[in-house]
Amino acid sequence: MNHATTMEHAPARHHVLPDGLFVLVWIGLLLLTGTTVGASVFFPGRIGIGVAMVVTPVKAALILMYFMHLKYEKVGYQVMFLVAVGILAIFMGLTFFDYLQR
Amino acid sequence: MSAETTLDQGHHLEHYDPEGSKTGMWLFLFTELLLFGGLFLIYAVYRSMDAEPFHHAAAELNRALGSINTVVLLTSSLTMVLSVNALQRGRAGRSLAMLGGTLLLACTFLVIKYFEWSAKYHHGIFPGSEHLHALPKGEGIFFNLYFMMTGLHGIHVVIGMIVMAVIAFRIRAGKVTTQRPGALEYVGLYWHLVDLIWVFLLPLFYLTN
Numbered sequence: 185m186n187h188a189t190t191m192e193h194a195p196a197r198h199h200v201l202p203d204g205l206f207v208l209v210w211i212g213l214l215l216l217t218g219t220t221v222g223a224s225v226f227f228p229g230r231i232g233i234g235v236a237m238v239v240t241p242v243k244a245a246l247i248l249m250y251f252m253h254l255k256y257e258k259v260g261y262q263v264m265f266l267v268a269v270g271i272l273a274i275f276m277g278l279t280f281f282d283y284l285q286r
Numbered sequence: 287m288s289a290e291t292t293l294d295q296g297h298h299l300e301h302y303d304p305e306g307s308k309t310g311m312w313l314f315l316f317t318e319l320l321l322f323g324g325l326f327l328i329y330a331v332y333r334s335m336d337a338e339p340f341h342h343a344a345a346e347l348n349r350a351l352g353s354i355n356t357v358v359l360l361t362s363s364l365t366m367v368l369s370v371n372a373l374q375r376g377r378a379g380r381s382l383a384m385l386g387g388t389l390l391l392a393c394t395f396l397v398i399k400y401f402e403w404s405a406k407y408h409h410g411i412f413p414g415s416e417h418l419h420a421l422p423k424g425e426g427i428f429f430n431l432y433f434m435m436t437g438l439h440g441i442h443v444v445i446g447m448i449v450m451a452v453i454a455f456r457i458r459a460g461k462v463t464t465q466r467p468g469a470l471e472y473v474g475l476y477w478h479l480v481d482l483i484w485v486f487l488l489p490l491f492y493l494t495n
Contacts, residue, residue: 210360214360217353247485252475261309264312265312265316269319272323276327284334
């Protein structure tokens with residue numbers, strides 16, 4: 185009886201993604217890290233910083249979408265995340281603008 | 287949904303709401319984003335006002351150790367997600383092994399961090415040191431931000447390790463199970479966020495010169 189109750193509670197439609205997918209994401213993250221570090225060693229200055237500014241958000245997106253499952257969550261979570269990041273962007277943008285105008 | 291199930295079967299009144307818990311965890315993670323966001327903002331403003339000392343000071347940091355630590359944390363994120371996956375498939379033993387691996391990698395990260403900070407300390411670079419005061423203002427700001435942000439991040443790593451250890455015991459005790467994997471999933475989310483923040487710290491401090 186008790187066991188049946190526990191089964192009722194099982195998150196039946198929960199996505200269990202294949203381990204291989206996560207290994208691939210991890211390899212991707214390592215390659216991107218290598219790219220950023222390599223660019224900063226061989227092309228210090230503008231190019232190195234530019235590569236980091238492009239690659240780092242891509243790495244962040246991979247972690248969020250796959251490791252944190254955001255890609256497979258309900259739309260509500262994705263909207264919540266975008267709102268939070270949007271607020272952070274407004275808060276950083278306005279403060280930054282204020283400093284630049286002084 | 288599970289709340290309804292609980293009511294239907296009157297003999298099982300324990301409250302269990304995985305969706306609510308997950309939402310709560312995400313809300314907490316957003317406050318973490320704001321916490322670190324403020325520090326990233328301070329970094330951005332000071333660097334935009336005077337970039338030269340930032341580049342100069344960053345050359346003092348050990349790029350190799352910073353990069354190795356990135357690989358260590360990314361790998362710990364992989365073992366974390368594999369641990370969650372294993373528990374969801376009903377393989378508690380494998381889940382515990384992966385969680386143990388995550389803890390080990392977290393330890394490795396902190397040990398590397400310790401050597402890094404010790405080296406800085408021996409060069410007289412630590413918050414409030416005379417050497418730091420003697421440096422140009424921008425370089426002092428850079429090192430103070432470095433200690434503040436990697437320090438706060440390090441505290442997050444330690445807290446994550448403590449929670450992981452507690453959950454490992456709860457998996458062994460049969461409290462965190464395939465039917466109720468929530469606790470492991472949420473510490474996983476937290477751990478990935480800690481990893482995510484480090485991904486931004488690497489270029490800001492180690493790859494800027």
